Amino acid sequence: MALDRWVALAFITLCCVYGYAAFFTMDDSLPPILRRNPIWPSTFPKMLTVAGIIVGMMVLFAPRSANSPKPTATSDGTMDITRLRDYQIIPALALVVLMIGYAMTLRPLGFLGSTTLFLMLGAMILGERKFHILIPVSALAAWSIWYLVQEVLGIFLRPWPAFLA
Amino acid sequence: MMLEGLLLGLAAAVTPFNLMMVVLGCVIGTVIGMLPGLGPMSIIAIMIPVAISIGDPASALILLSGVYYGAIFGGSTSSILLNAPGVAGTVATSFDGYPMARKGMAGKALTIAAIASFAGGTIGTILLMIFAPALSSVALLFHSAEYFALMVVGLSAIAAFAGTGQVGKALMMTILGLMMGTVGEGALSNMPRFTFGIMELQSGFSFITLAMAMFALPEALFLVMNPARAATGAGGKITNLRISRAEARTIAPVIGRQSLQGFFIGVLPGAGATIASFLGYAVERNLAKGKEQEEFGHGSIKGLAAPETANNAACSGSFVPLLTLGIPGSGTTAILLGALLALSVTPGPRLMVDEPDVFWAVIVSMYIGNLVLLMLNLPLIPYIAKILTIPRQYLIPFILFFTLMGSYIGQNNSTELLILVGFGVIATILRFADYPLAPLLIGFILGTMMEDNFARAMQLYQGFGFILDRPMTLGLLVLAAILVVLPSYRARRARLRAAGVADGD
Numbered sequence: 001m002a003l004d005r006w007v008a009l010a011f012i013t014l015c016c017v018y019g020y021a022a023f024f025t026m027d028d029s030l031p032p033i034l035r036r037n038p039i040w041p042s043t044f045p046k047m048l049t050v051a052g053i054i055v056g057m058m059v060l061f062a063p064r065s066a067n068s069p070k071p072t073a074t075s076d077g078t079m080d081i082t083r084l085r086d087y088q089i090i091p092a093l094a095l096v097v098l099m100i101g102y103a104m105t106l107r108p109l110g111f112l113g114s115t116t117l118f119l120m121l122g123a124m125i126l127g128e129r130k131f132h133i134l135i136p137v138s139a140l141a142a143w144s145i146w147y148l149v150q151e152v153l154g155i156f157l158r159p160w161p162a163f164l165a
Numbered sequence: 166m167m168l169e170g171l172l173l174g175l176a177a178a179v180t181p182f183n184l185m186m187v188v189l190g191c192v193i194g195t196v197i198g199m200l201p202g203l204g205p206m207s208i209i210a211i212m213i214p215v216a217i218s219i220g221d222p223a224s225a226l227i228l229l230s231g232v233y234y235g236a237i238f239g240g241s242t243s244s245i246l247l248n249a250p251g252v253a254g255t256v257a258t259s260f261d262g263y264p265m266a267r268k269g270m271a272g273k274a275l276t277i278a279a280i281a282s283f284a285g286g287t288i289g290t291i292l293l294m295i296f297a298p299a300l301s302s303v304a305l306l307f308h309s310a311e312y313f314a315l316m317v318v319g320l321s322a323i324a325a326f327a328g329t330g331q332v333g334k335a336l337m338m339t340i341l342g343l344m345m346g347t348v349g350e351g352a353l354s355n356m357p358r359f360t361f362g363i364m365e366l367q368s369g370f371s372f373i374t375l376a377m378a379m380f381a382l383p384e385a386l387f388l389v390m391n392p393a394r395a396a397t398g399a400g401g402k403i404t405n406l407r408i409s410r411a412e413a414r415t416i417a418p419v420i421g422r423q424s425l426q427g428f429f430i431g432v433l434p435g436a437g438a439t440i441a442s443f444l445g446y447a448v449e450r451n452l453a454k455g456k457e458q459e460e461f462g463h464g465s466i467k468g469l470a471a472p473e474t475a476n477n478a479a480c481s482g483s484f485v486p487l488l489t490l491g492i493p494g495s496g497t498t499a500i501l502l503g504a505l506l507a508l509s510v511t512p513g514p515r516l517m518v519d520e521p522d523v524f525w526a527v528i529v530s531m532y533i534g535n536l537v538l539l540m541l542n543l544p545l546i547p548y549i550a551k552i553l554t555i556p557r558q559y560l561i562p563f564i565l566f567f568t569l570m571g572s573y574i575g576q577n578n579s580t581e582l583l584i585l586v587g588f589g590v591i592a593t594i595l596r597f598a599d600y601p602l603a604p605l606l607i608g609f610i611l612g613t614m615m616e617d618n619f620a621r622a623m624q625l626y627q628g629f630g631f632i633l634d635r636p637m638t639l640g641l642l643v644l645a646a647i648l649v650v651l652p653s654y655r656a657r658r659a660r661l662r663a664a665g666v667a668d669g670d
Contacts, residue, residue: 004334004598011337018344021359029356039623041356044616045347052340059333063660084597087390095389096586099565103582106573115566122562126389137559145570155218155574 005060012056019049094125110160115142171294174525177223178533186219186228187530191537194235199243199552203564205236206496207381210373211571213504222508222523227530229504233497234286234534237438237480239549241278241473246271246550254438254476257446261461261468268464272406272547277466278473279543280408281420285474286535288424289431289481293488294528296432297517301489304514309621310631312490314641316615319434319492321645323604325652326433326440332652335604338595342605345370346612365580372503374572374585375609379602380496381568382589387596388561406543408466416470419449427475431482434494438476438483445475481531488512488524492611496603499610 022045030040098121105114119138128134150157177183190212197208212232216225240255245262258278265274307315320339327335348359349369360366423445430441449471450461461468486494491513493499505512510523517524572585592602622631622638632638 002598003594004600007595007598007600008337011341014341014344018359021361026358037624038626038628039620041358043623044619045344045358048340048344048347052337052344055333055336055340059337062330062333088392089390092386092389095386095561095565096590099569099586099589100583102569103579103586106579106582118566119562122565123558126558126561128556128558141563149570149574155214156577157574 008056008059015052022046091125111157112142112159170525174529177522177526178529183224183227186224187231187533187537190228190231191235194232195239198236198239205233208236209500210376214574217507222510223526226527230530231534245274257442257472261465264464275546276406276408277469281470281473282477283535283539284420285424285477289428289478290531292428293481297489301514301517309618310635310638313618314638316611318641318645321648322434325648334600338605339608342608343612346609376500377568377571378585378588379592383593383596385564386593419467419470420474423471423474424478427478428482431479432485437495438479441479442472442476445471499607
């Protein structure tokens, strides 16, 4: 089964969860006075559930069109799941993990510390090894963005680790 | 009325601060727009917190439209110099722009692109000025029932224009967007819906986070996975920006035709700059004769001017439904709508009546933005293009960082970042599965408004009666149904015919 059909299946599952909440659990907490309204908070979601399941089924069982474009040339920039093995998956996953790490360390390390680390590690994941350029560039970029956001735009960003403030 | 409006707009837009905003917006837009992976949508999303912190809606909008135009121009620049279009709307630009650059005419190509963009944008804005007030006086007659129906039409049209075999997928994404829009405290009651007990979802998903997750993150991850996507290299020397008088005469009719065509395509929801540029290119190739036609694809100046004019005119056109109906027809205008709502400006037919200064300031700022782009960027482009030589191991962490910042600024909440990364991964999978993501975002932003209007109509008519009682509502809903059914019917017929032929042979 192709990836797009798996997605459609996941979508139908989501519709079922969403629809269960809309049809069976949401109305319980509705005060009696609002029950006389022609529209309840669950009305629109119910409609969406029905529409979602129908459309999801359509995509899931859609016949493969005969003249679907064949994947062509290999060296261009278009993305194609069947060539997943040729792609550099590991660095991409590493960057996703790095972003999660950034989110977790933003408060404990402060903006300046975690941003500098993020930019450095990000470049290292992608193969940069010239530390004499990398470290000053990351630190300078982190500081100047902090300066722009906090001092020029006036949006508060905690610069230092939480225990110092 | 129009002259008065223009004067009002001039008075609002032409202040030293606002002019600075236009220049700043254009420069930021051009610089970031040139980077692979950051299209107008991502850039505007990054700039929204900045714009909101300005406070004044007119100035904020002026900044954002400067960024928008700049980003499109920046995208064309990287298409021409590197054959690496930053966004789908400038893919057609690279057909003839890149061959020109390889022949050593990069400077000339950039000049033609700038002039064509300028003309397309300016003519498009004039048309916008004519059509928007007319359409909005009609729209003033609409009630919530029609609004609801109109939004259904808009969403169906976006799906219908998604391309063959994509209609179902686009519809699915639209519904997913609508569903995500219902999460959090609804407008109907203060009862939180679908939060599943998670506190952070109480106020719903953040629009900016979603925009970042849908567009900027997957693109950046693709750049990592497939280095061929970012064809970085030496930008080369950009010399000789001049074009001759004969060349100007050759492209003038192209610009005239494509401004009109591009604008009207841009007005249609879902069509937008991409279709306008491809169609513009195709039409001009068919119109060209003999030798000129053969040149298309090998560095024809007509082939470069056509998509550039059309995509800019379409951008102006896409403002028509946004400003008059409050319904965005493209991902970019959906993001602009999000920005407007955050600035407590509600676009729609009342905008022109209640806040004419905002409306006209936007129009005037479009002219100024176009002019600034032409005057500022043309001489500066050889220097700005240096940004393309930044090595990717530095570029990609910065793109990711800006994406994270965009959703963190203004929220100051690191849970938001986790939501961003989570949706970013999902969006990447959806991109791999060939699902269009703009409908999701448009559905998300229209969801709340759609439900509000639906609820009002239901309350007024005590049920679904409004559909039958109001002929216009019924008509619009029927139109929506036709829009959705027609492409799949035609695809089915084509498939049957193809099958029949195969059997017969």
